[in-house]
Amino acid sequence: MRDVAIIGYCRTAIAKALRGAFNQTHGIAMGAHVLKEVVRRAGVAADEIEDVVMGCGLPEGATGHNIARNAGLYAGFGKDMPGVTINRYCGSGLTAASMVANRIAAGEIKTAIAGGLESISLVQFNMNLHHLIYEPLQQEIPAVWWTMIETADYVAKKFGISREAQDEYVVKSQRRVAEALAAGKFAEEIVPMKTTMLVKDRDSGETSEREVTLEQDEGPRPDTTLEGLAGLEPVNAGGTITAGNASQLSDGAAALVMMDAALAAQRGLPILGLFRGMQLSAVAPAEMSIAIAPAVQKLMRHHGLGAGQIDLWELHEAFAVTTLYNQRELETPWETTNVNGGAIALGHPYGMSGVRYLGSTLLELERRMAQRAIIGVCAAGGMATAAFLER
Structure with missing residues (x-):
């Protein structure tokens, strides 16, 4: 089995859904934008790419019709470039990288792109709901169709994670994002994108179009305080999840170039690190937030890793309760967990x-x-993905 290197990475800045810069930017445009840039950063030619695998949580409408293939065509990669779009909800991006890595490790291909994108603005609020629910399964496991906020409220109550603890975590995370911004860390990743957004006048209600270039993430709120968070009403009556302690609905795209590590070294290409593997877990759909810990534990057993060997931990901030639960179960040190926020x-x-x-x-x-890092991402339906990276 061959080692798999990541030799290029870039992303768009992340825009707020509905109100942000990408509120009418098609998924093909976002995908093509990062595909073109990532091959440039990796120092490879487009015709060396043997496949484009893109994750998408809602692959329909503006992100449907095999968005990976179409983004590759629009990026100018040529008609001979295949592509496939895969969906494991929030775990789609890690799954895309794992699919590419497995083909390289098996010697089937040498170089490919793993990417991920979402246009919540154009898709989530316009979804095809025809026969969405299958009643026999709903009667057996109703939580399959719960909202993610319902699952987070359930986990917070069942496992005793208070509203106060969640809000305290958010203040810490916002502070870490602000520090990373000030240090220019995110700017290193972002490829600015010029687009046209729809702007609505608050007073008149009239809409107009405006050309913008999105260069930095729109979501951070560095002035977040405990007092401000405490004043927010829960989304569901009696719950603890608010707009302040949940991840923000957003639009954006990202891509990686992955290559046979020996070939990358031979050519002197910039090896960012090695993708060592991914593991999965699944729990009851109502308990989605807790799925990261068993996925990470399975990953560590598979690779014979101890907690003391891991230098960085990235535990998905689907909700503050998600990170708090999994950090507690895994006993990861806060000084090396989500160090740049989330x-x-x-x-x-x-x-x-x-x-x-x-x-x-x-x-x-x-x-x-x-040297080593572990990433854990939960996904709708009670699943999680976990990946091991090494420099």
């Missing part, structure tokens, strides 16, 4: 997030001259 501040375009975690974590390992 999706609560930055936003969470479902299919993009896993790819962003891979790329940004490798960049942080390099800054720290560290």
